[in-house]
Amino acid sequence: MTLTTRFAPSPTGYLHVGGARTALYSWLYAKKNGGDFILRIEDTDLERSTQASVDAIMDGMNWLNLEWTHGPYFQTERFDRYNEAIEQLLASGNAYRCYSTSEEVDAMREEAKAKGEIEKYNGLWRDRTDHPADKPFVIRFKNPLEGDVIIQDMVKGDIAISNEQLDDLIIARSDGTPTYNLTVVVDDWDMKVSHVVRGDDHVSNTPKQINILRALGADVPQYAHIPMILGDDGKRLSKRHGAVGVMQYRDDGFLPEALLNYLVRLGWSHGDQEIFSREEMIELFDLKDCNRAPSGFNTDKLIWVNQHYMKTMDPAYVAKHLAWHMADQGINTDNGPALADVVKIQADRVKTLKEMADISRYFYEDFTELDAKAVKKHLRPVVKEPMMLVKDKLAALTDWSPEPIHAAIKDTAVELALGMGKVGMPLRVAATGGGNSPSLDITLALLDQSKVIERIEHALVVVEARIAAG
Ligand code: GLU
DSSP: OOOEEEEOOOSSSOOBHHHHHHHHHHHHHHHHTTOEEEEEEOOOOTTTOOHHHHHHHHHHHHHHTOOOSEEEEEGGGOHHHHHHHHHHHHHTTSEEEEOOOHHHHHHHHHHHHHTTOOOSOOOTTTTOOOOOSSSOOEEEEOOOSSSEEEEEETTTEEEEEEGGGOOOOEEEOTTSOBOHHHHHHHHHHHTTOOEEEEEGGGGGGHHHHHHHHHHHTOOOOEEEEEOOEEOTTSSBOOGGGSOOBHHHHHHTTOOHHHHHHHHHHTTBOSTTOOOOOHHHHHHHOOGGGBOSSOEEOOHHHHHHHHHHHHHHSOHHHHHHHHHHHHHHTTOOOSSSSOHHHHHHHHGGGOSSHHHHHHHTGGGTOOOSOOOHHHHHHHOOGGGHHHHHHHHHHHHHOSSOSHHHHHHHHHHHHHHTTOOHHHHHHHHHHHHHSSSOOSOHHHHHHHSOHHHHHHHHHHHHHHHHHHHHHO
């Protein structure tokens, strides 16, 4: 039998990091075992589900490259099947029509509470057959009255819940629509899901689902409930903590590999190893090695992982993601150095691709504004002479590559008996517009020779103005 996992988001918002981690763990476990991974959109809550959220979830899955083998299935397309299952439960005596009004049910709960008992529906209609003809009803599952349900959770270990604790839950509302626990059960059954990997906010649903599965005569899957993710303040991760949507991480300049690597470690470990390639994750991941305690989200660590991937992945690959950010920042990269060359020299200077795009603008765009601080510090009247000399030397080069460029700067410094920095810094400000850049010879080599000369001339105008101003 094929091992099958699924990711079953409700499309009521974007794909957040908690969901992405659940999807990743499900995907990894299927991959590792040569199994199938299903994407199922649980869109039965018509009021809260939106197409925009479906799209956002798909975008997130695609960006992370978590490809599914089956689906996406949509629960709203499966109502006939849910009704069939409800009919089956009614026919087998495992479900019943309940005519109690919500006020009556509230009163039952109050009464139970007053007696110090578990607040639940009291089973009034459980065995009645005197059904009124024209009154609305819901359909309730006939939960077993005795015994325990044991969840053999792959992460949390065995969890026992007494059936006495469990309500006769509603499986069809008065308008006939099926409820969450029923749809999940029917889908997991029909889709032959062997392993349910999901957030531990669902632990309380699991015994109900197990009971319904048994009543339907379905196999009970294995469960793995993953502890939640907390923000750095120890509270459940939410919008308050900043970015939580996966695509926001793309927008903020993270590589998908970095986010995946960060997420796999957020709740799972393999010794003290921090960096895992996709292949390694697949090979080493196991649900039973997941942490039992909640994990805390740590942006600094995510940045560290991102830096690692920007520096070590194939520059041509990183360049594809950088291209997105260049376009996002309105930088046209049609003319200028190959982005992969930019990645090679900028990767160890930034935290994110967004920053990388920002500090690489000068390779593709001309500028007239120079960084004011850098001008004040480095474009003083005294730099006129070295700037003019280095300009001539650079203009005379027939081989526009780092070595001769370096020699031209060095010769200028030697001829004028100046330190390298006294030539290099004004030149850097002229060529890049600011005081920060990778090694000057490589930076200049990536720019056109004529462009560099033009920029030196522009900087000289600024120096002249300062001289004139006294
Ligand atoms: N649709 C549920 C959610 O988004 C998940 C259900 C499940 O994984 O069983 O929370």
